[in-house]
Amino acid sequence: MTIMKYIPIKIVASGLLTAMALLASGCVRSLNFGAGPAVWIDGKVQTGRQPVAGAAIQLYAVGITGIQSAATPLLAAPVITRKNGSFTITNWNCTSNSAAYGTNPQLYVVAIGGNPGLGKGSNNSASAMMAALGPCDNLNASSPISIDEVTTVASVYALAPFMADFNHIGAQGASAVGIVNAFKTAGILASTTAGTAPGPGLPTNATVPVAEIYAFSDLISLCIDSNGSGTECAGIFAAATPPGGSAPADTIAATLNIARHPGSNVGLLFNMIPAIPPYEPALTTAPKDWTIALKFTGGGLSSPTGIALDAQGDAWVANAGGNSVTELGSTGLLLTGATGYTDRKSIFGAQAIAVDKSGNVWIADTLLNSVVELRVRNGAVQSSATYTSGGISGPIAIAIDSQNHVWVSNFAGGSVTELTSAGMQVGSSPLTAVGTLKNPDGLAIDAAGDVWVTDNSASVVAEFANNQSLLSSKGFTDNAILAPTAVALDGGGKAWVTDSGIAAISLFAANGNPLPASPISGGGLNMPNAIAVDGQGVVWVANPQAAGSISELASGGLAILSPPTGFAVLNTPSGIAVDASGSVWTANSGDNSVSEIVGVAAPILTPIAVRAGP
Numbered sequence: 001m002t003i004m005k006y007i008p009i010k011i012v013a014s015g016l017l018t019a020m021a022l023l024a025s026g027c028v029r030s031l032n033f034g035a036g037p038a039v040w041i042d043g044k045v046q047t048g049r050q051p052v053a054g055a056a057i058q059l060y061a062v063g064i065t066g067i068q069s070a071a072t073p074l075l076a077a078p079v080i081t082r083k084n085g086s087f088t089i090t091n092w093n094c095t096s097n098s099a100a101y102g103t104n105p106q107l108y109v110v111a112i113g114g115n116p117g118l119g120k121g122s123n124n125s126a127s128a129m130m131a132a133l134g135p136c137d138n139l140n141a142s143s144p145i146s147i148d149e150v151t152t153v154a155s156v157y158a159l160a161p162f163m164a165d166f167n168h169i170g171a172q173g174a175s176a177v178g179i180v181n182a183f184k185t186a187g188i189l190a191s192t193t194a195g196t197a198p199g200p201g202l203p204t205n206a207t208v209p210v211a212e213i214y215a216f217s218d219l220i221s222l223c224i225d226s227n228g229s230g231t232e233c234a235g236i237f238a239a240a241t242p243p244g245g246s247a248p249a250d251t252i253a254a255t256l257n258i259a260r261h262p263g264s265n266v267g268l269l270f271n272m273i274p275a276i277p278p279y280e281p282a283l284t285t286a287p288k289d290w291t292i293a294l295k296f297t298g299g300g301l302s303s304p305t306g307i308a309l310d311a312q313g314d315a316w317v318a319n320a321g322g323n324s325v326t327e328l329g330s331t332g333l334l335l336t337g338a339t340g341y342t343d344r345k346s347i348f349g350a351q352a353i354a355v356d357k358s359g360n361v362w363i364a365d366t367l368l369n370s371v372v373e374l375r376v377r378n379g380a381v382q383s384s385a386t387y388t389s390g391g392i393s394g395p396i397a398i399a400i401d402s403q404n405h406v407w408v409s410n411f412a413g414g415s416v417t418e419l420t421s422a423g424m425q426v427g428s429s430p431l432t433a434v435g436t437l438k439n440p441d442g443l444a445i446d447a448a449g450d451v452w453v454t455d456n457s458a459s460v461v462a463e464f465a466n467n468q469s470l471l472s473s474k475g476f477t478d479n480a481i482l483a484p485t486a487v488a489l490d491g492g493g494k495a496w497v498t499d500s501g502i503a504a505i506s507l508f509a510a511n512g513n514p515l516p517a518s519p520i521s522g523g524g525l526n527m528p529n530a531i532a533v534d535g536q537g538v539v540w541v542a543n544p545q546a547a548g549s550i551s552e553l554a555s556g557g558l559a560i561l562s563p564p565t566g567f568a569v570l571n572t573p574s575g576i577a578v579d580a581s582g583s584v585w586t587a588n589s590g591d592n593s594v595s596e597i598v599g600v601a602a603p604i605l606t607p608i609a610v611r612a613g614p
Contacts, residue, residue: 040089045057045085045086047116047224048217048218048221048279049221049225050225051086052085053082053083053115053117054080054113055111055112055114057078057080057081057087057089057109058073058079058109058110059073059089059107059108060109060166061106061136062105062107062170062174063170064101064170064173064174065172067170067171068162068163068164068169071108071166071169074107102173102174103174104136104137106132106133106135106136107133107136108130108133108155108169109147110130111129112128113125114127116227122229124224124226124227125228126226126250128250128252129149129152129251130252131155131192132151132158132182132183132186132187134183134184143193145192145193146194148217149217149220149221149279150195150197150213150279151186151195152255153292154186154199155186156252156259157186157599158598159179159182159183160259161581161582161599162178162179162182163256165252165253177312178313178581181330181579182582185294187200189213189598197214201331203332203333203334204298205334207297208294209294211283212287214277215277215282215287216258216290217279218273219236219273220251220255221277221278223237236254237249237254239265240254240265242264258290259290259292259600263289263562270283270287288569289563291567291598291600292597293570293595293596293597293598294595294596295593295595295596296328296332297591300325300336300341301319301592301593302324302592303321303322303589303592304574304575304587304593305574306318306352306353306574306575306587307576307585308355308361308577308607309579309585310355310376310379312330312379314328314330314335314379315577315585316355317353317587318350318352318353318575319340321592323348323350324340324341324342324347325347327341328594332596336381341374341381347363347368347372348367348368349365349368350363350372351396352364353398354398354399354607355607356404356406357404357607358404360374360375361373362398363398366394366396369393369395369412370386370392371388371392371406371408371419372385373385373423387423389419389425389429390419390426390430391410391415391429391430392410392417392430393410393413393415393430395408395410395417396409396410397442397486400607401449401466402449403449404420404421405419405420405421406418407419407445411440411441412439416429416430416432416453417430426468428468431464433462433470433475435458436455436462436470436472436475438456438457439458440453440454440455440456440462441453441455441484441485442485442498442531444486444488444489446495446510447489447493448466448493450463450464451463451464454486454487456484459477459483460475460477460484461475461476461481461497471512476495477514478506478508478514478518480504481506481519483502485497485498485528485530488532488533490539490555491533492556493509493510494507494508494510494515494556494557495507495508496533496539496553496557497531498529499519500527500528500529502521504520504525504528505518505519505539506518506519507557515557517558520560522564523551523562523566524551524563524564524565524567525566526545528542528543529542529544529574530544530576530586532584534578534582534602534603535578537556539553539557540553541576542570542575542586543566543573544589548566548570548573549565549567549568549569550566550573550584550586551567552567567597567600570588571589571593573586573587573595574589578601578602578603579606580604580605582599582601582603583597583600583601
C-alpha cells in the first residue's frame with residue numbers, strides 16, 4: 001500500500017511569463033524520486049496584498065553539471081492555482097539516487113503568471129517569484145512553505161552567483177559546498193514558512209537587514225501587483241537593465257540584474273516603491289546601494305583583522321584585540337564559543353590568518369613574534385603548536401603554498417620566512433633583500449609557487465621564486481606606488497597591490513612589469529589595506545574607514561565597477577575574503593564585527609593560497 005503524507009505548503013508569490021516556460025530547459029520528470037512515502041503538497045500563491053489565480057507552479061532540482069547549469073523541472077506539468085490562489089501537488093516523494101539530480105538535491109519553487117486579483121482579468125506574464133527550499137528532505141508535514149516578494153529577494157541574492165535565470169541555477173555536483181551554503185543563507189534571510197524576514201535558524205549573533213529586504217520587496221511588488229503591461233513593470237525593467245545588456249522580462253530577472261549591479265540607479269529604483277508599501281518596516285530613505293549584508297558579532301570578535309575561509313565555508317577570524325581566533329559557520333553561527341579560541345600563552349597579537357589544505361589554521365602573531373598552528377578536525381580546534389624559527393619577527397601576513405608550506409612576512413625583521421607544515425625552517429629563511437625589504441607587509445603566492453611581498457617602507461613589491469631566489473632585483477614599482485599593503489594574485493598571474501599611501505591599486509604583470517592601467521583609483525578606494533580575487537578574476541578591496549566600504553574592480557583592471565563611495569556600509573574593514581558561495585566577507589575592526597555581503601562575487605574554491613590577509 002502506498003503511504004500518503006499531507007504537507008500544507010503556502011506559496012505567497014506572483015508569476016512570470018507563461019506556464020510553458022517552466023517546462024523549458026532540461027528533462028521534465030514527475031516529482032517522484034523513487035521508493036519512499038508519497039506526499040501531497042498543498043499551498044497558496046499570493047502577493048504581499050492578495051492571492052493570485054491562474055499562476056503556474058513548478059518545482060526544480062538545481063543543475064549539477066556546473067555553475068548556471070540547467071535545473072531540472074520536477075513536475076510533468078505545472079500546477080495551476082485556483083481562484084483563491086490555492087493549489088495541490090499530489091503523489092510525490094523525495095528519495096533519490098538518480099544521476100540526473102544527485103542524492104537529496106537542493107530544490108526551489110517558482111510561481112509564474114497569474115492574475116493578481118486587481119480585476120483586470122489578464123495574466124501578468126511579467127510576474128515571477130521563487131523560494132529556495134534547500135535539500136529535498138527538508139520538506140515535511142511540519143514545514144509549510146511560503147513564497148512571496150520577500151523570499152524571492154532572499155533567494156535571488158543568495159543564489160545569484162549560480163544563476164543565469166530561474167531555469168538555470170546550478171553548480172558542479174549535487175552537494176557542492178558553495179550552492180548548499182547559498183541555500184542556507186537564503187533560509188536565514190527569509191522564512192519560507194512565513195514569507196517574512198529574517199528566516200528561522202538565524203544565529204543570535206547575526207543581524208539581517210530586514211528594512212533593505214522589505215524595501216526591495218516593495219519595489220518588485222509594484223510590477224507584480226499589476227497586469228504586467230503597464231508603466232509599473234516597464235520602469236523597473238528599464239532601471240534594472242545592465243550596462244550594455246538587455247532589459248529583463250520578468251521580476252526574477254530584474255531582481256537578479258539589480259543584485260549583480262547594486263550600485264546602478266539606486267535612487268531611481270527607490271523612488272518607484274509604492275507610497276503604501278506592502279512590507280514594513282522598510283527604508284524611509286534611499287539605501288547607499290542594493291547590496292544585502294549580514295552582520296555577525298560576539299564570539300570573541302575584538303579588533304578583528306585577518307579573515308580566511310575553509311573548505312566547508314566556515315570563516316576564521318584573527319582578533320588583534322581579543323587575543324583569540326573566532327570561527328563562524330557559513331550562516332554566522334559561532335563555532336568557537338562565546339569567547340572564541342583563546343590561549344594567551346600562544347595567541348596574544350593575532351594579526352593575519354590562513355587555512356591550509358588539511359583544514360588547519362595558521363596565525364601570524366605580531367606581538368609574540370611567532371606563528372601558531374591550530375590543528376582542526378571536523379571544524380573544531382583539537383590542539384595548537386607555536387613556531388618561532390626562521391627569523392620570525394613581528395609577523396604581519398601569512399600564506400600557504402601548494403606544498404602546504406607556510407610563508408610569513410616579518411614586518412619588524414625586514415624578511416620573509418618559509419616553514420614546512422611541521423613548522424620547521426626551510427632553506428635560507430629568513431629571506432632578505434637589501435634595499436628592497438625594510439618593513440614587508442602583505443604576502444601572496446602565485447600559481448607557480450612564487451611569493452609576492454609588499455614593502456610598506458621601501459615602496460616596492462618583491463618576488464621570491466619557490467626555491468627562495470629573489471626574482472625582483474630592487475623591487476617592482478609603477479613609479480607611483482607609495483605605501484603598499486596587501487597583495488593578491490589572479491588566475492592570469494597579475495599582482496594586485498593595495499596602496500594606502502595614494503588610495504589606489506597598483507597592477508603588475510606576471511613578470512613584474514607595471515600594466516598601463518596602474519595605478520587604479522576611484523570606486524571608493526580610500527586607504528585600501530586588504531584585497532581578494534574572486535572566481536572570475538574580479539578584485540574586491542577593503543577600505544578601512546569608520547564609514548568604510550568595499551571596492552570592486554573588473555578583471556584586468558580595465559574598469560572600476562563600484563560607485564564613488566564603494567559598496568556596503570562597514571566600520572573599518574581590515575580583512576576581506578570571497579567564499580565558495582560568491583559572498584564577500586570582511587573583518588571589521590571598528591565595531592568588532594564580521595560582515596557577509598551576500599552573492600556579489602563569483603564563487604571560488606577555499607582554502608586558497610592567495611589568502612594572505614590582512
